[in-house]
Amino acid sequence: MENTFYSPKGFQVAGVACGLKTGGQKDLAVFLSQTPCQVAGVFTSNKVKAAPVVYDQQIVQSGKSVRAVVANAGNANACTGEAGMQHAQQMAAAGSQLFDGQADDVLVLSTGVIGVPLPVEKVTGGIESAAGQLSSANWLDAAHAIMTTDTEVKIASVQSPSGYTITGVAKGAGMISPNMATMLSVICTDAALTPEMLDKVPHVWAQSFNRIVVDGDMSTNDTVLLLANGAAGVEAGVESDFYDLLSEVSTQLAKAIVQDGEGATKLVTVTINHAATPQDADTIARAIATSPLCKTAFYGADPNWGRVVCAAGYAQAAFDSDKACLTLTDGAQEICLFSYGQAAEYDEPAAIALMETDAWELVLDLGLGDSDTWVWTCDLSHEYVTINGHYRT
């Protein structure tokens, strides 16, 4: 993705190496606002929540403002018991010393291996060394510092005509599923938001970060945060404009996560049209997007529509293959693979050629109702197995 970005006013960021990753790679990011920020957040729905998730949820749900976010990669601080909660607190306290504040002015994020105690001295040492690096120019460093198995830095940025900026970073790669799997994202804006506008931010994320599938696993650490400090001196103005711009940033980041999914070679949009209910549309889209057989066929550029129809058939949702049509498209050409219970007549080499490209769409029309949806997913490759067979070694 494009790595140009605008810096929202009043934010300074840094990305440094604190020794959690081997080889001196950056593994600690700080996002600091000169003034208190309104904050919106969504968190993993996994019943096993990492300590930083538990810590942040309390603060975000209280509605209080915050000044900073501190994030580390290389250790998830999940399944780490009482000590894990203390470490999250210590991380926040160290962050608050950057601006003479309190621990609850700081949110914390962690990502990496589960169940290993967080070497908290490394983290607090990293926060100290980040103090000298804080700058409005260091967004790429911050984005680098939260990467785990990501191969590309993820940053997205927009400016509104009225003069405010929204800039976000994210990390993803493994364990990405529609309900916020190991994904971290911090989005900062210098717009000022009303509390009502803040409340609706999760709806924007439901259409972006919650629409992505890498492997269907759902992590203990997923968190998306929006910090708004109002430093641009303009209200966000017409609500829909702000949501459109936030959606643009969020969608860019979410799609970047799928495109850079572990071992992914393709971005596939699975679109479901005319489902009986919104829930049915969602269930079928996700059954297809998580099916190992569909995902390996995507990898092999094999227009094996039988696997897609089969996945729709076992999803717990209304489906009648005699009313369904499946089309492959890249926006330019449309190739109908299956219609009304049977194979369509199609040009197999053309379908294969289309599936060999980087990004395309499967449209399954169910012919049952008026509910439509989509999810973004990727293929399942040899490289996914290589990465995950020996993650810790």
Place this chain on the structure above:
Amino acid sequence: MENTFYSPKGFQVAGVACGLKTGGQKDLAVFLSQTPCQVAGVFTSNKVKAAPVVYDQQIVQSGKSVRAVVANAGNANACTGEAGMQHAQQMAAAGSQLFDGQADDVLVLSTGVIGVPLPVEKVTGGIESAAGQLSSANWLDAAHAIMTTDTEVKIASVQSPSGYTITGVAKGAGMISPNMATMLSVICTDAALTPEMLDKVPHVWAQSFNRIVVDGDMSTNDTVLLLANGAAGVEAGVESDFYDLLSEVSTQLAKAIVQDGEGATKLVTVTINHAATPQDADTIARAIATSPLCKTAFYGADPNWGRVVCAAGYAQAAFDSDKACLTLTDGAQEICLFSYGQAAEYDEPAAIALMETDAWELVLDLGLGDSDTWVWTCDLSHEYVTINGHYRT
């Protein structure tokens, strides 16, 4: 698995090549009884059902007796419209000519690629040529003829002290999920069963064929059939003895399917103890058994218990990591990996060495109630991706 078998009285079987598979491999099996058989069957719960499934379900549900089963590999006869139903009927009619019967005296099974019209002349030609091959000795040929991506023939056989025999064949490999995914099995016995005993046969399969997971996909064609012709001249006797023996045959076949799952290198038993409800136990067992992250860790012999706990946490079931313990065992040694919310102290090289063996068990004790269960699953390997990335080419 052992390939010795006993032949139940009054059954003749054959496996021949009819040209559906390339290279002259066997692809058509016939199972013929000299006398009418009572029949029990379970079928895929996929809403997209192959023509042979629709055809067989009508007959099995009617309670009528049958004389034969004809099965082909190389083509699933699924998503083939009206023509598919006619082809299933023609297959059965051809089978009935082996004994001068009617089409509804014959059940049909198909497995292979979805959505390609069945070349029914090849199948009926194969049935004709099978006529000359029918023998009580040809069980291995029949077992070979139903294989698709299976690498080993699957046959299991037991004799009761009272003088009857139960012998079954199966095929599996891909798309195996707990709800009967592309799995075919035909089990024949010369015991005589009461109608009440026949009704309970699906309960035996719920503890064997429905406990296996390869990739979580659920096929359009799954079928397990039991044919009982009574030719041994003895009643099955004490019901529990018959169920025990049928369970032994079914379990051997089911485990053989997982061990020979596409690309599988390991058989992993996922045991859940002390769940709040039987449904919760099942949901958590299957979340772990289908998680790509868990399955790649199994492949890499990586005791990454965090992924297992994480999968339990996102399953839609009661789970509290602070009450849970996870143990790795091969029957001889037990290695506790996780207890009550945190990593246990364990010998990592010993855990890796245990996971490098062919078969082992994960026991997750939830500490919540009194419901226990298990499923058998396999690992997710590079070979799985290779097989499924280019299945049709």
